[in-house]
Amino acid sequence: MKHNSNIKSMKLYNHVDRIYNELKELGKINSEFLFVEELTNFDQLHYCGTKAVDFSINKIGIDSSMCILEIGSGIGGPARYIANKTGATVIALELQSDQNNIALDLTERCGLSKKVKHVCGDFLTYDWEGKKFDAIVSWLALYHIFEHKILLQKCFDLAKPGGFFYAEDLFSRKPFSKKELSKLLKEIYANYLPDVQTYKSEIEKIGFNLLFCQDMSFEWTKFTRNRYLSYNKQKDRHLRVHGRDIYNSINSFYT
Ligand SMILES: C[S@@+](CC[C@H](N)C(=O)[O-])C[C@H]1O[C@@H](n2cnc3c(N)ncnc32)[C@H](O)[C@@H]1O
Known part of the structure; x- marks a missing residue:
């Protein structure tokens, strides 16, 4: 059953322009140039900050020849970090227009607009017009998406032969009650929380060769x-x- 709820019930997604308060605190009150490093304390909306992104860069072997798709890119933190560190091109897809607009502004101010392309849309319906990617990456976005099989099939179809799919995501360590699920839906907009075995087997059923899986609990x-x-x-x-x-x-x- 698809839940009828709103992603903005998750408080992290309210007041998304709060990053400008942090920039003001740094003395950046106009539209001056920004360094990626000045933003990383505030623009990584997942666990363990840039350490987590570095892990993926090394695991995948991201380099300047690659084109990477990030699903659910928020205000652009991981996308800018990857492009700045590796020289790769990153297509950053974000559902929420308020976050995407902030991402666009920050990326431009970092001088990275040629390397990071922000796109506002829903991954389930976005038409990539035949484009393929060296890697599809995502941090804490996929559990928001109820239609997990459609999502995985799209990822598989969008990856170049030999390409990678890398996701940091949530799973259930125990079955949740209806009441718990409804709280998780409201607080973190959790629409898809299978157990880890189901999660892994669904990836393999789509046709991916599962190379690595780590429980980060x-x-x-x-x-x-x-x-x-x-x-x-x-x-x-x-x-x-x-x-x-x-x-x-x-x-x-x-x-
Ligand atoms: C927890 S945030 C993480 C943002 C970013 N990955 C980061 O780590 O800074 C997850 C993001 O996924 C986005 N998202 C959820 N469902 C999506 C969909 N169907 N298509 C594109 N983005 C989606 C949400 O709007 C949210 O901004």
């Missing part, structure tokens, strides 16, 4: 706990920089 639990503690420790600073609405919203999301 321990690291991600540690990361999210520290993120919450650190955000709380800096409550006064965040209230000053962002105001009460944003503080309450992000604090509640991190909880």
Whole structure:
């Protein structure tokens, strides 16, 4: 059953322009040039920041000859980081237009518009007009998409022969009750949470050769706990920089 809900119920996706408060804090109040490194503390909307992106760069062997598709690119953090570090071309697809507009602005200010192309659209319906990619990558976006088999088939069809599919995603470690699922839907817009065996077998059934799979539960639990503690420790600073609405919203999301 497809759930009738709204992605904006996930508090991370409210006040997405809060990154400009951080830039103001850095003294960047106009449209001046930005370095990718100045943004990475704020533009990586997944676990473990650029360390996670570096892992994928090394695992896939991304280099300047490659064209990479990122599904669910948010405000463009991973896409800019990959392009800046490797010289690869990155097509960054994002569903939400407010995030995509911010991504466009930040990428332009980093001087990366030739290497990172931001596209606003739904991966399930977007028409790539026959284009193929060396790698399709994604951080914490795929569990939002209920139609997982269609998603995997599209990924398979969009990969060049010998191309890669790399996803950091969520799975269920135990069956959830209806009440828990409804809370997960509201808080993190979780539409697809199979167990890990199902997740792996679906990838293989589509035709991918599964090269690597790692359970990140321990690291991600540690990361999210520290993120919450650190955000709380800096409550006064965040209230000053962002105001009460944003503080309450992000604090509640991190909880
Ligand atoms: C947790 S964010 C991660 C953003 C980015 N990958 C990062 O790590 O900074 C996941 C993103 O996936 C996007 N998304 C969800 N469903 C999508 C779809 N069907 N097509 C494109 N993007 C989608 C959401 O709008 C959201 O911005």
